[in-house]
Amino acid sequence: MSDIAAALGVSKNAVSLALRNDSQIPQHTRERVLETARRLGYERNPALGRVMSMMRKRGASGSLGNLAVFNANQDRDAFRTHPTIPNYLRGCRDRADALGYALDTFWLYEGGMSGERWLEILQSRGVLGVLFIGLMRANRLPEFIRPVIDAFPCMVTGVRTREPELSFASVDHHILALRAYEKALELGYKRPGLVLDGEIDELVDRRFSAGYRAGQSYVEPDCRIEPFTDLRSAGSRPELFREWMEKEKPDLIFTLYNVVRRWLGELGIRVPDDVALVQLEWRDGHPEWAGMNQHNDLTGAVAVDMLLGMIHNGERGVPPVPRATLIGPTWMDGETVRKGA
Secondary structure, three states: OHHHHHHOOOOOHHHHHHHHHOOOOOHHHHHHHHHHHOOOOOOOOOOHHHHHHHHHHHHHOOOOOEEEEEOOOOOOOOOHHHHHHHHHHHHHHHHHHHOOOEEEEEEEOOOOOHHHHHHHHHHHHOEEEEEEEOOOOOHHHHOOHHHHHHHOEEEEEEEOOOOOOOOEEEHHHHHHHHHHHHHHHHOOOOOEEEEHHHHHHHHHOOOOOOOOOHHOOOOHHHOOOEEEEEEEHHEEEEEEEEEEEEHOOOOOOEEOOHHHHHHHOOOOOOOOOOOOOOOEOOOEEEEEEEEOOOOOOHHHHHHHHHHHHHHHOOOOOOOOOEEEEEOEEEOOOOOOOOOOO
16 A cells, blocks of 8 residues: 555545545546556455455444354353353453454253354354354254354364364373373372363363373383273262272372362362372362362363464364364362371
């Protein structure tokens, strides 16, 4: 635009207005600007133009645009009541607010909704991009939402998706489990064990168990404990957990589930005197636990950053090469491990 302005002896602002065909600029000046732009080979950046347009509108609306966030959990109240999903949403909202964007939230499984209907709603609200949060039972989005995925840039938080495979942000589950194992050894424990629902491990491509087994390379073979993964059956058949404890004799247990502490109590096992517990998804609501903080709020914030990059690059649909950002965990001290074990 500077070259066009210099060639015509007008201001850059006049050139900018003329290129948008603004009536503030006389018709003959607009025509001269357009002709000079063509002669000089000027090409407008559509992404930059969209951003500038949104910034000009912000004074009236207070927002640069709308982002859609879908609760992809089967529980329609997961954004409020789930132990961890609200943290992802909070991170998304805080980051969007800081950057000047608004969030519209939806439940993916709202009754009677088709992908085409969702597409109409999102387009009518001027949505720029879509985030999916809360996949827990599978890492696959339902086929009916494909029209939305094809029409918008889309991101997933928490897990990697398959069919379709989208870009995502999540904690690094492999490093989380490995660092937790290393911390346990640093504290003096010899036989760490893992209690984990096999379906949850599958959801994250077995990165929990992979990190755990990587940690086992630090200990002698007779200290390498097989994980206990039959959580659902153990709820009605507590002897399964008892038999695992008697066979493997762990001195520390990594887990995602507070119920494990109750199971240990029912067996007369004291925490942390007899067996230590480490929560692999440490939460503010249970600060007494030692564990790994997954920083799910940061994951949500990073997902927003990635989505805005896709929007500004004009991306949409299933990416040919999905991108991932993995968030590092942090160890949190707590009462469920012995001090100076």
